[in-house]
Amino acid sequence: MELVILSGKGGVGKTMIASSLALSFQEDNRKVFCLDADVDAPNLHLWLGGATWQSKKELSLTLKAQIDQKKCIHCGKCQGVCFFEAIDEKGNIFKINPFTCEGCGACKFVCPAGAINLKKQKNALFKKGKSKTGLPLFSAQLFPGESGSGKIVDFLKEEACKQSCDVLLIDAPAGTGCPVIAAVKDADFALLVTEPTPSGFADLKQAHELIGAFKIPFGLVINKFDIHEENTEQMIVWAKSHQVKFVSKISYEKKVFQALSNLTPILDTDLKTKVEIEAIYANLKKVCQ
Amino acid sequence: MRTIAVTGGKGGVGKSTIAILLALRLTKEGKRVVLMDADVECPNDYLLLNTSLGKKIETIKAFLPKINQEKCIKCGQCVKACLSNALFQPKGKPPVVLPELCSHCGACQLACPTGAIENNEQTIGFIYEQNIKDDLVLLTGQTKGIVEETGPLVGKLKKAASKKTKKIKADFLIIDTAAGLHCPVIQALLGVDSALLVTESTPLGLHDLKLSFELTQELKIPVKVVLNQVDLGKPELIDSFLEEKKIKTALRMPYSKDLVDHYANGKLIDFEGRNLKWSL
Numbered sequence: 001m002e003l004v005i006l007s008g009k010g011g012v013g014k015t016m017i018a019s020s021l022a023l024s025f026q027e028d029n030r031k032v033f034c035l036d037a038d039v040d041a042p043n044l045h046l047w048l049g050g051a052t053w054q055s056k057k058e059l060s061l062t063l064k065a066q067i068d069q070k071k072c073i074h075c076g077k078c079q080g081v082c083f084f085e086a087i088d089e090k091g092n093i094f095k096i097n098p099f100t101c102e103g104c105g106a107c108k109f110v111c112p113a114g115a116i117n118l119k120k121q122k123n124a125l126f127k128k129g130k131s132k133t134g135l136p137l138f139s140a141q142l143f144p145g146e147s148g149s150g151k152i153v154d155f156l157k158e159e160a161c162k163q164s165c166d167v168l169l170i171d172a173p174a175g176t177g178c179p180v181i182a183a184v185k186d187a188d189f190a191l192l193v194t195e196p197t198p199s200g201f202a203d204l205k206q207a208h209e210l211i212g213a214f215k216i217p218f219g220l221v222i223n224k225f226d227i228h229e230e231n232t233e234q235m236i237v238w239a240k241s242h243q244v245k246f247v248s249k250i251s252y253e254k255k256v257f258q259a260l261s262n263l264t265p266i267l268d269t270d271l272k273t274k275v276e277i278e279a280i281y282a283n284l285k286k287v288c289q
Numbered sequence: 290m291r292t293i294a295v296t297g298g299k300g301g302v303g304k305s306t307i308a309i310l311l312a313l314r315l316t317k318e319g320k321r322v323v324l325m326d327a328d329v330e331c332p333n334d335y336l337l338l339n340t341s342l343g344k345k346i347e348t349i350k351a352f353l354p355k356i357n358q359e360k361c362i363k364c365g366q367c368v369k370a371c372l373s374n375a376l377f378q379p380k381g382k383p384p385v386v387l388p389e390l391c392s393h394c395g396a397c398q399l400a401c402p403t404g405a406i407e408n409n410e411q412t413i414g415f416i417y418e419q420n421i422k423d424d425l426v427l428l429t430g431q432t433k434g435i436v437e438e439t440g441p442l443v444g445k446l447k448k449a450a451s452k453k454t455k456k457i458k459a460d461f462l463i464i465d466t467a468a469g470l471h472c473p474v475i476q477a478l479l480g481v482d483s484a485l486l487v488t489e490s491t492p493l494g495l496h497d498l499k500l501s502f503e504l505t506q507e508l509k510i511p512v513k514v515v516l517n518q519v520d521l522g523k524p525e526l527i528d529s530f531l532e533e534k535k536i537k538t539a540l541r542m543p544y545s546k547d548l549v550d551h552y553a554n555g556k557l558i559d560f561e562g563r564n565l566k567w568s569l
Contacts, residue, residue, distance in 0.1 A: 083394050
């Protein structure tokens, strides 16, 4: 089973919940495989209490266009077709902006002089490892300034699918763009995490639209539900009208922040949050069966 | 006119809150400000200001392929040209478009030898304008539906913001970016005068701050750090990194129940950043 945890909004507790659920599956003797799809800023290993990396490999999953200035006839056709506006012109010299070039290759097709080539670009470090408790974990780090987060997530998922496991647990990044689409697209179940604030609600709806496009069933976790009970109620009503499988709540506890500062997994604490996460796991297990 | 970006690798550390408090602070000093919400996948600034997105000032459209079944010779050139895997060709049949994966680049259309790919143009997002106060305008970009590549929308938003700053003779453009480091964030950061990296004092905050700092170094942008909820975690973690890299702090913001309440109620404008000691 492929389980994805996402939220739209950042910092609402995705990784905290993902890591706790992974540990719960492990305690339950289920074979779980963790995939950190937040390749921009991967944190899952930290929430799992740290990891040892058994192998690291550089990936070249993106392309960048290059203009051969000797062949260029300065016609500007490349600039005209670039949707990413990644071709700059100065004094009739055309140059690719490596920060915005997506390597789509459209420019190459229109260049009448054959002056444009696509070159593979190293864009991430792929890491295979094990968490402190022995959970297998795949992670990757996008190199700052590079692009192709979605392709990196695709790669991680392909690699992970070669492993045998009962549950592939995917921790998605914030937002709804390419890395999130890649994280979500083949999932069997999605856990949407939110907080009862106007922004949490708006972003929840964005995330829901995304999983809806892929027809993925979902459960909802409202983190810090008690900071605004009225908003929480509204979210529950909304979720029920969208065929949510279950709704779980987590209280706001300042001590979670301290646990986090000490990299203590929530399940190793005696916080209320721990009990609440156990309830989420129970709900999830029912749905998965 | 100065452009300041508010960024930070990690989500939920307070980027939007800080961007708004900064904008309000500048208006208090008599400056005219354009605030640009560049988190186009999940824009929140308008919600924190307890208002609506405002007037729709621009509709952003993009190419989406549509296969003309009569002209298609099933050669597969378009499928080969598509590096986003958004075209799939069942054996012996014309290709099928998977719109959720399309990056709107148009390479397939350029590669097709028979002109069988038509432009089924799609709206990928909108730009909105909201007048918050006489001296503060909010511009928001928002994607429509599922959009694979959000960088170009941020690019269009920046152009609109630049126009607006000239029109109202703004002193500052404040850009609130998305979380992470990828295309929409890079697009938002390109060409800014400086950036504030917002973080929290936890190992995760430090981890993502380092990444965000590396990105701004790569883009040659001078930075200062905002340490949010500084008293809740372990600020010494962040401080030793700042010392090592010689990065200055623009603000150390303590945890405030009052601020959290204003945030949850979408009334940050009433909070106004009381007693915050900025050093910009």
